[in-house]
Amino acid sequence: MPELPEVETVKRGIIELVGEKSYLKKVELMRQDLRFPIPPDLVRRFKNVEISNITRRAKYLMFHTPKGVLISHLGMTGTWREKEKGEKLRTHDHVLMHLKERILVYNDPRRFGSFEYCESENLDSFVRFKHLGPEPLDEEEFNLEYLWQKSRKKEIPIKNFIMDQKVVVGVGNIYAAEALFLSAIKPTRKTKSITKKEMESLIVNIRMVLESAIEAGGSSISDFKQAGGESGYFQNHFNVYGREAEDCFVCSAKIKNISIGGRSSFYCSRCQL
DNA sequence: AACAAGACCTGTAAGC
DNA sequence: TGCTTACAGGTCTTGT
Known part of the structure; x- marks a missing residue:
């Protein structure tokens, strides 16, 4: 479940568990490739x-070391958990990070x-960071002037525009x-039909929805050891996503x-014009 | 250059 | 019950 808030939650969960600083004994690969060859x-x-340090950029999780930065993406179905002592590996456990006190396991059925x-x-x-847009929570970089300038002339649906990682990451x-x-x-x-006022509102709401989700994810940090942040979630707050044929609140x-663009797109035909 | 569509994978749920 | 099909939080690559 990895959009920006989920990756941020996973990051915080791992830090909560292992601390800001930790020691990586070794990385163990159960296979040589995921989406790309490792x-x-x-x-x-x-x-x-x-x-x-462990940080996040866009939807990527990063482990900083003197030998470089280990960079991992969760794709669509990636999760992290701590391997319990004596626990057997599960199907789709692909990468093990052997720390001093514990083992972190990356599991990913679809291998994206x-x-x-x-x-x-x-x-x-x-390479993968070269064309990334600004972080949505960075008010300096992600602001009205920036988005307005980027949006003029764009014929694509506004939903595709805000999901374009070159425009803004994490959404x-x-x-x-x-x-x-x-x-x-x-x-x-069409993106170019969005007014300045609407664009301003969109920026505010992108931030709002991401921040609220991070906060809600925060309550599920304790679940990290079990499943990698599956429960205690923001899904209870969805206004439209996954609510087809239900009543608009x-x-x-x-x-x-x-x-839209091959992705399911939920909306209220009365509220959204 | 801009955009749409296809590709990569497996698991699950719905439909017949 | 079993088989088939559609679809799922992402993003890179290919084609128009």
């Missing part, structure tokens, strides 16, 4: 290294996730739908679900 020298490189690294602390040089299918609902904007609207009209 770099052949990754295991050698991250043997017996201090982890000085990834493990790569960046030699330098300068992460802009990392996926769920939170795009929720933010557009809060801003009363129909997801099919605001106007009682039936929530619709249409396909």
Whole structure:
């Protein structure tokens, strides 16, 4: 369940468990590839290294060490948990991080996730980060002037626009739908048709929905050991996502679900214009 | 350059 | 019950 708030929650959960600093004895791979081939020298490189910090960029989780930054993406179905003593490996457990006191396990049925690294602390040089837009919670970088300028001339649906990681990172299918609902904007609207006022509202609501979700995720941090943040969740607060044919909480009209860019897109046809 | 569609995978639920 | 199909939180690649 990894959009920005979920990855942030996982990050906080891991830090909660292992502390800011920890010691990585070794990385153990149960297979050599996930979405991409795992770099052949990754295991050698991250043997017996201090982890000085664990951070997040976009939907990527990063382990900082003197040997470089280990960078992992959860794809669609990636989860982290602590392996209990004597616990057997489960289906789709692909990567084990052997720390001093415990073992962290990365599980990912669909294998859309990834493990790569960046030699330098300068992460802009990392291929996958090259074209990433600003962090949505960074008010300096992600502001009206920026988004307005980017949005002019764009013919694509506004929902696709805010899900485009080159425009702004971290917003996926769920939170795009929720933010557009809060801003009363129909997801099919052409991006260039969005007014300045609407765009301002959208920025506020993207932040709001992500921050609320992070807060709600925060309550499930204790679940990290079990499942990797499955419960105690923000899903109880969805206004439109997954609510097809149910009543809109605001106007009682039936929530619709249409396909935009091949993704299910929930919205209220009365509230969102 | 901009955009749409296809591709990568497995698990689950719904439909017949 | 069993088989088939559609779909799922992402993003990279290919084609128009």
